[in-house]
Amino acid sequence: MSLSRREMMMQGAAVAALATGKPFSAFAETPAKTQEQRIKWQNWSGGQSCLPEARLAPATAAEVAEIIATSTKPIRPVGTGHSFTALVPTDGTIMSLDRLSGVLETNDETMEATVGAGSKLGDLGAPLEEKGQALINMPDINRQTLAGSISTSTHGTGENFGSLSSYVTGLELVSAAGETIWCDKDQQPDLFQAARVSLGSLGIITKIRLQNRTPHRINKRTWVVPFDEMMEQADTFAAENRNFEFYYIPFSSMCMGISHNETDEPLAPSSAEDDDGVMTLKALADYLGWAPSLREYFIRSALEDLPEETFVDTSWKVYPSDRNVRFNEMEYHLPRENALAALKEIRTLVEGENIDLFFPWEFRYVKSDDIWLSPFQGRESCSIAIHRYYEEDYKPLFSAVEPILQKHGGRPHWGKLHTLKAPDFATLYPNWNDFLTVRQAMDPDGVFLNDHLREVFGLA
Amino acid sequence: MKPAILGAKALLLATAMGLAACGEAPQSAEERAAIIAAAETRVPSDAVLAEKYERACQACHADPENGAPLSGDVRAWTPRMEARGTEGLLQSTLNGFEGMPPLGACPDCGIDDFENLIAFMATNENGEEK
Ligand SMILES: Cc1cc2nc3c(=O)[nH]c(=O)nc-3n(C[C@H](O)[C@H](O)[C@H](O)COP(=O)(O)OP(=O)(O)OC[C@H]3O[C@@H](n4cnc5c(N)ncnc54)[C@H](O)[C@@H]3O)c2cc1C
Numbered sequence: 001m002s003l004s005r006r007e008m009m010m011q012g013a014a015v016a017a018l019a020t021g022k023p024f025s026a027f028a029e030t031p032a033k034t035q036e037q038r039i040k041w042q043n044w045s046g047g048q049s050c051l052p053e054a055r056l057a058p059a060t061a062a063e064v065a066e067i068i069a070t071s072t073k074p075i076r077p078v079g080t081g082h083s084f085t086a087l088v089p090t091d092g093t094i095m096s097l098d099r100l101s102g103v104l105e106t107n108d109e110t111m112e113a114t115v116g117a118g119s120k121l122g123d124l125g126a127p128l129e130e131k132g133q134a135l136i137n138m139p140d141i142n143r144q145t146l147a148g149s150i151s152t153s154t155h156g157t158g159e160n161f162g163s164l165s166s167y168v169t170g171l172e173l174v175s176a177a178g179e180t181i182w183c184d185k186d187q188q189p190d191l192f193q194a195a196r197v198s199l200g201s202l203g204i205i206t207k208i209r210l211q212n213r214t215p216h217r218i219n220k221r222t223w224v225v226p227f228d229e230m231m232e233q234a235d236t237f238a239a240e241n242r243n244f245e246f247y248y249i250p251f252s253s254m255c256m257g258i259s260h261n262e263t264d265e266p267l268a269p270s271s272a273e274d275d276d277g278v279m280t281l282k283a284l285a286d287y288l289g290w291a292p293s294l295r296e297y298f299i300r301s302a303l304e305d306l307p308e309e310t311f312v313d314t315s316w317k318v319y320p321s322d323r324n325v326r327f328n329e330m331e332y333h334l335p336r337e338n339a340l341a342a343l344k345e346i347r348t349l350v351e352g353e354n355i356d357l358f359f360p361w362e363f364r365y366v367k368s369d370d371i372w373l374s375p376f377q378g379r380e381s382c383s384i385a386i387h388r389y390y391e392e393d394y395k396p397l398f399s400a401v402e403p404i405l406q407k408h409g410g411r412p413h414w415g416k417l418h419t420l421k422a423p424d425f426a427t428l429y430p431n432w433n434d435f436l437t438v439r440q441a442m443d444p445d446g447v448f449l450n451d452h453l454r455e456v457f458g459l460a
Numbered sequence: 461m462k463p464a465i466l467g468a469k470a471l472l473l474a475t476a477m478g479l480a481a482c483g484e485a486p487q488s489a490e491e492r493a494a495i496i497a498a499a500e501t502r503v504p505s506d507a508v509l510a511e512k513y514e515r516a517c518q519a520c521h522a523d524p525e526n527g528a529p530l531s532g533d534v535r536a537w538t539p540r541m542e543a544r545g546t547e548g549l550l551q552s553t554l555n556g557f558e559g560m561p562p563l564g565a566c567p568d569c570g571i572d573d574f575e576n577l578i579a580f581m582a583t584n585e586n587g588e589e590k
Contacts, residue, residue: 039554039563039570040554041562042555042556042563044556044561046555046556055563055567055568056568057567078567080561080565094567096567098515098516098567098568143561324558324559326556
């Protein structure tokens with residue numbers, strides 16, 4: 001029995017048409033739907049859901065403005081529903097920018113591209129490459145939309161790379177008043193500072209200009225390292241590789257390092273991955289949860305058999321993986337100097353109390369930025385992510401671990417589960433009040449506010 | 461000692477992973493290639509549905525590497541239809557299933573659209589279905 005390296009990881013599991021000119025058909029349907037007639041919206045994990053009055057996909061900025069003026073409130077923009085927090089649910093209108101996508105314009109000199117806000121990250125690789133560009137860094141998956149990603153400061157790993165929001169050099173949004181506004185560092189600079197990470201609370205983002213770079217090839221390497229050794233070496237690995245992250249597999253005392261480095265080696269794509277690895281870990285947890293040392297033995301000996309693995313491909317094909325096994329997730333971004341200590345503490349807690357858990361934990365490095373609501377603002381950071389199988393109750397685990405992440409100065413990922421409220425954010429974010437001022441000016445009547453956002457902003 | 465433990469480990473993991481082979485009649489390479497070629501080009505005749513299909517379904521259901529049943533591959537759809545029926549497949553679309561997100565990646569589709577899209581993908585040009 002050999003477990004591939006990728007199996008042990010937590011993987012589970014078209015450029016959309018540009019504006020087609022077809023009207024947002026569902027919108028024309030009045031009168032209001034009864035509860036029974038509505039179709040449930042839910043996020044990727046199934047943990048958040050709602051019965052919206054309308055689900056609409058406008059094809060132009062003018063249609064976006066018309067929906068804002070006339071559709072049932074509150075109006076919540078949605079990407080592909082990959083956030084775990086209740087950012088999207090509403091009884092009113094869910095608006096998707098699925099039909100406002102694709103690469104709209106590129107600038108060869110500045111290496112910037114303007115793209116439709118509803119573009120899925122996975123649909124940007126090929127058309128950008130055709131124009132001689134590539135995203136500078138990418139997260140674990142490519143199913144999210146660009147607008148959804150920047151709205152929560154979605155990040156990849158690499159001590160020299162910020163979140164996707166930090167590569168935004170300008171954006172267009174349609175405001176609650178129906179105005180189409182462009183902002184960048186010179187034009188409406190306060191709005192730009194607020195909008196780059198704004199949880200869909202300032203308006204509907206329709207276009208995003210991104211700083212890109214030239215297409216490049218990446219060599220991806222994965223290898224197994226005992227936990228204690230990883231604690232000693234992680235910072236060195238982070239300094240020596242373009243991108244470095246590691247997973248800790250609970251109850252195994254083993255970590256898996258992953259590095260990405262730019263290369264001109266010939267293409268050597270990875271073989272097809274299969275989805276069973278994480279479910280194997282689940283089965284081991286189910287069978288051997290009562291005997292942690294036996295479980296550790298099985299997982300560790302399986303991991304020790306794994307040879308180091310490398311492959312080479314175009315960057316946008318290397319970064320994303322599939323996640324077909326659903327989960328709920330909590331992720332905090334910690335000051336870099338505290339993060340390894342926090343991870344050790346979490347391990348002591350979970351394994352010491354034999355908390356039933358099989359999903360690997362992910363540890364990443366992210367560069368600081370200056371965006372008002374970016375969790376990476378003003379500090380070099382490391383992210384710690386803990387996952388729970390979607391059918392299991394995540395609350396006991398997350399509430400046991402969250403105090404450790406908070407104690408070490410963590411700021412939660414806006415799209416991942418947490419229990420913080422406005423007063424906590426006011427302490428954690430130096431520009432919290434600046435953001436609230438811009439939000440109040442942009443949306444005084446709360447057109448874009450749902451219950452979750454009211455709580456986050458202290459308006460409940 | 462080690463081989464015995466490895467054997468036990470293999471058995472445990474194999475059981476855990478539910479390794480099961482499905483017994484399907486073999487399909488020739490030509491048949492497979494024709495199904496893939498058809499999946500890559502076919503779209504519903506209704507223009508509004510076609511736009512939704514191209515936007516939401518085609519990327520996965522016309523990609524042989526993806527693992528989703530190919531559009532028009534009656535052989536792949538038949539066992540699914542028999543086991544779950546249109547209602548079951550509709551529920552999988554609404555709730556998400558494996559790689560497919562809730563609402564099948566079509567944020568503005570209504571129930572009729574989903575049913576029509578499933579029916580389109582589960583049939584082929586020869587009028588075969590289920
Ligand atoms: C399997 C999986 C893997 C993930 N991997 C990573 C990872 O590696 N790194 C990471 O940082 N995160 C990761 N995430 C989290 C995910 O990237 C974020 O939650 C992201 O915000 C989801 O984007 P989305 O397109 O699904 O947007 P949604 O979740 O639908 O929406 C997110 C926010 O964006 C807003 N929004 C969407 N579109 C617009 C618009 N046009 N205008 C204004 N606001 C808008 C919404 O209102 C909402 O506030 C992962 C999530 C999952 C489920």
